Amino acid sequence: MLLLGTLLGLGACTDGGTPAASDPYAGGVSYPWTDQTPTPADPYASGISYPWTGPSAASLQPTGLSGDNSLSDLSWTPGSAANAWGPIELNRSNGEKNAGDGRTLTIGGQSFPKGLGMHANGEVSYATGGSCSTFTATVGIDDEVGDRGSVVFEVWDGTTTRLYATPILRGSDPPFNLTVPLTRPDGSAVRDLRLVVRDAGDGISYDHADWANPTLSCSATPPSGDVFVSDLDWNTPSNGWGPIEQDLSNGEKGLADGRTLTIGGQSFPKGLGMHANGSVTYLLGGRCSTFTASVGVDDEVGDRGSVVFQVFGDGTKLYDSGVRRGTDGPQALNVNVSGVQQLKLVVTDAGDSISYDHADWANAKLSCSSDTNTLTYTPIADQPYVVAEAMGQVVRGKLYTFGGFDSLKSGFTPTDRAYVYDPDANTWTPIARMPNRGATHAGMTTDGTDIFYAGGYVADANWTGQVFGSKEVWRYNVASNTYTRLPDLPVARAAGGLEYLNGKLHYFGGTNLSRQDVGDHFVLDLAGGATSWTTAAPLPNPRNHLGAAVLGGKIYAVGGARGQDQNSVQQTAVHAYDPATNTWTAVASLPRGLSHNADTTFVLGGRIIVAGGEVAYNVSTRDVTAYNPATNTWTPLTPLPIGREASVADALGNGFLYTGGNQPGWVKSGWRAMPQAASSQP
Structure with a gap:
């Protein structure tokens, strides 16, 4: 145990004196605690038990139920927990040195019903089984110590690799939200999630640290073969x-x-x-x-x-x-x-x-059955309005769509309307409108908790046309149904790719305000709190209206077009970006040139799926193809019922949702696609 020796070595008090009873947290006083127990000579005898429960993956049922697990409802790994001020508390602040003496978890005046109350220096581990993709939490110093205390929260892959560390957080700071992907650079999953709280180098006084609403998001991949x-x-x-x-x-x-x-x-x-x-x-x-x-x-x-x-x-x-x-x-x-x-x-x-x-x-x-290539398509509820060139992402079992061209206006004017589709109820519900002047052709991605978009065509000042690029970058906060402005792109861009990987946003390709193709690649370090974008290796074969996906620790740029409208030439090129080497590498090309697949390219069952798209100007395709990085090959899947382009699609359960777009003519209908072997599920 990395911290255990430090904890057990702490004395009852430091600085040469005993703090006043009226201020029990001062003077570096510590009450070290661990759940380790002495091992008896015969540890397996006498009915000794160390009960454990682990996280659950999301259901494979077509409803796409969320596999979100609160850590305070799970068992930590026995013997992994240590704390410097009495026991770690469940759904309470650390409180005093005894078990169950904490208060409601409260950070910056905001209360939380679930979480862990800890104290620097402390740690605890959870066995995830490798089925969880994301860890989220709101962290900070608990209000029970006022504006004092200073800690750093860390998330580890066991004892080997630190996945994330907050800046120093103090008692005067508001709640700090974190999202940590649980995928290693080689694409394998983290199996030992370890949470660590460290003092900030100034002693442990007042260091009451809350992991509020700590959540593991997990999903199950259907077995095959x-x-x-x-x-x-x-x-x-x-x-x-x-x-x-x-x-x-x-x-x-x-x-x-x-x-x-x-x-x-x-x-x-x-x-x-x-x-x-x-x-x-x-x-x-x-x-x-x-x-x-x-x-x-x-x-x-x-x-x-x-x-x-x-x-x-x-x-x-x-x-x-x-x-x-x-x-x-x-x-x-x-x-x-x-x-x-x-x-x-x-x-x-x-x-x-x-x-x-x-x-x-x-x-x-x-x-x-290993047949995941035969799909059955079932109609879903129509969107409220016909729409094309919208953006969308599935988050926690629901499909969120944003913007697109406004069918209530003549010409090509972006809309700011946004909706969420609930597959359980088969209904569309309006959500908060996009800020400023809406968008279409924006890059969009998710960290599994919130949704991000960057650049795009926006409405002109009179809402009667479009401007061919924007610098704006936004986070849509799913839980609060609000938008937060993020640092602008260095230059206005549109029709490029946006992906989230290892705490960073990557924007690449697309066009400038003159609708010329560019290969620029910009990176925003969200986890590191960056206030501006940096540059990375440019995308080879600069192109627009391309698809993008993250798989196995790499970013894939899929297809796209050179030129615009009647002069566009659809591309077969596919490139993989490795952040470890800052290089793009060409991989197996698409079966034929394809563009307008920006929001219909996604990951499902360990493969990249591309559904529909444009194979020539205003010519849509029914093609659905899957790329397997292990074999570097593309495999055809059951085609769409009718050709579509500029639609929104994303994985849900062991199938996917597909809605809207152009066939030609803007539409509002869509389908749920399921593998044939699973289509009979209730």
Whole structure:
């Protein structure tokens, strides 16, 4: 534990004296606390338990429910928590040195119902299972210490990599919002989320630090082909002895402290290490046919322990192992899971307490349909007005659309109207109008919590035409339905790409005010609090009306056009930008030239999807294609019901939404696309 030695080394007071009782937080007084406990000679005996529950991924149901998890509702990794002023508090401020003595979490006069009350120096870790994409929180010094105290909040990938650090926050500061992507540079997911609070180098006096509304946003990718369950996103995991381990035995109460899975002397490279009583659910979406595994008590407890393994499909028991003991070898199972939406794996004790009940699901594997290329399209509610060249993003299970050309006016005039589509209710609802003069042809992206847009065509002063570029950059705050102005682009731009990666906004390509193609690449460090944009490697083959997406730690620029209108030439070029080397690299080209796919290019199931677009001036296409970076190839998917361009589309669950655009003629209709194997879901 990085901070534990520091914590335990703190004395009861510093500065040579004891602070006055009327000011208990002064003088560097510390009451070190940790949830580590001495390990008994036989840690597995006497029914000792370290219960744990982990985060849940979003549902695979067509409703696209949000997989948002408050950390204060989850179990932290046993033995990972430490604090300098009594215990860490759940849904309370740190308060005094005793458990449960905190107050309502309050930062800068704003109260929060959920969160963690901590004190520098402190830390706590959560096992995410690799299914969570984003961590968000509002942080700051709690009002219980007035305008005093100074801390730094840090978010870590285990003990190896710091993902984010706030500037020094003081008691006089307002709440500070943070959003941290949980994807490593190689595209893999963070599995050990570690939150750290440090003093600001001036001692720990008054350093009562709140993680308010700390939230993990998680989503499940539908299984495809033959896949080990330890490689899948899980839902509602629970365990009797610390976190469930992936491809390790349960081990001790910490994360990743297990050994090679071994049953009766036979070792297995893949599987789940669990402990009674525990369970974990996987969302199959009706796409799998069989579940196989070898089960038994792990050899790490010798010949002791006794458990029962059970498999449930949509609440119905499909398998029961009977009692399996430490003296037994592995028992093979093969369970029919055809049509099952939710697979639940359960480990129970055998009625004789949980001592030594280390239970392995070795080589646990699903055989599933690998056809994600055949889509079924179902109509969704029309937008309130016909619209083309709008922008949009899905955030937490809902589609937000902004601007576009105003169908209530003649000519080409941007609108400031904005809407949210709720797939549960199949309804469109107006949201706050865009500030200033609306927009179309703006770059748009999301960090998973809020939506950002930059540049674009804006309405002229009389709202009767358009200006071919803007410097303005805005954040739409989804939770508050408000807009916040961000630092302007260095120059006016439109029809370029905007993507969010590792706390930074990247704007690239597009056109200038004269509608000439440019390859400029500008970067705004949001996480670092930058007040201006910097430059990065320019986009090769400068082009406009291009698609863009982030996958595997890289930014992809997809297609686009050279020139405008009748003189436009649609491009097949696709480039990948690596921020680690500040270079663009050409990858496999599109099957044919394509533009006007700016808001219909998105990531789904580990592939970049491009739906519709323009293949020649005012000629729309039905084509839907998928790029797989692992094979550097494009694969055709089921085409759209009718050709569309300049539409809005984004991933939702294991399918996508598609709405509006030009076919030609502006339209307001749309569809929900679902893989054929999952289209029968309720």
